[in-house]
Amino acid sequence: MDLQDQLKNLFPEHEPETDKTEEKKEHSEFWIQDSPLICKYEKRKGKPITIIEGYNGATDDFKKLTKALKQLLSVGGSHKNDTIIIQGDYRDKIMTFLKESGFTVKRVGG
Template sequence: MAKKKKWKNLDGIVFSTNQDFDYQYNDEDQDETLAPQQQDLRVMLDKKQRGGKKVTLITGFVGHEDDLKDLGKFLKSKCGVGGSAKNGDILIQGDFRDKVVDLLKADGYKVKKSGG
């Protein structure tokens, strides 16, 4: 496993001439990842600002960014398409609403299908 580099969390400070300076690292605590039964996810079709292309959008995930990316990777691999996972949202390229809802329900998530 790769080591987490402390200097990546520096918030704009490069160098200090103060001998007694002790930088406080920006280790923000992320939200604790809720259990799948406590997650309230929404699955919808979105094509805004995407040049008319459709994507399946999953919103409402509460938890660590790593857990969000793992869930996104699982859904992308099951659908056989690309996508992304960031800022609490998962984007799956194409219209896979029904398949995503079935996969999430099988994993124990509370899911609602929104829109058309």
Template sequence: MDLSDQLKNLFPDHEVPEEPQEEQSNIWLQDDPLECRFEKRKGKVNTVIAGYTGATEDFKILAKEIKTTLGVGGSFKNDQIIVQGDFRERIMEILKEKGFKVKRVGG
């Protein structure tokens, strides 16, 4: 018997409110896949995401979500998300969960 069953026995008239559903972000999903590639810039390893055809503001929001989730630095320049480090696999998983098609470019 878990805690919720015990509470139901103690308070039979109490109704449990439904859990709020997670908010879906209003990011525009596109038909063409995003490109996720590995680059070295000035001797440092970076992951670059390019190919988004939606609004720039949506892409900036997506960049912030990716950087926050991974806990790394990065930037948004020239319609590309640049993330510090080689996080291609994890970024591709995050984008697929959000409903994007992702194409791995390069090694």
């Protein structure tokens, strides 16, 4: 008899709480981290880009997230040095997608 069974015998009416962070990780296809992602806007060579920094998942998860963002927006982009670069200014759409996926996001600049 393990500890959970003993507690059920002592407190039959009590229902254990579920951990919300585990539920988010189970339902998401990406690895969800505790620290927020940083979403910022820059111009390089006169062209607008959106940069997402702070994702510290595995390389495969990093590639999946980049691919999902590029497919969602139908634009080009790349991932390098723990940053995701998306062509164009799509901060609002990216932030809503990341929030729906379970991430916490901070908007930097403008």
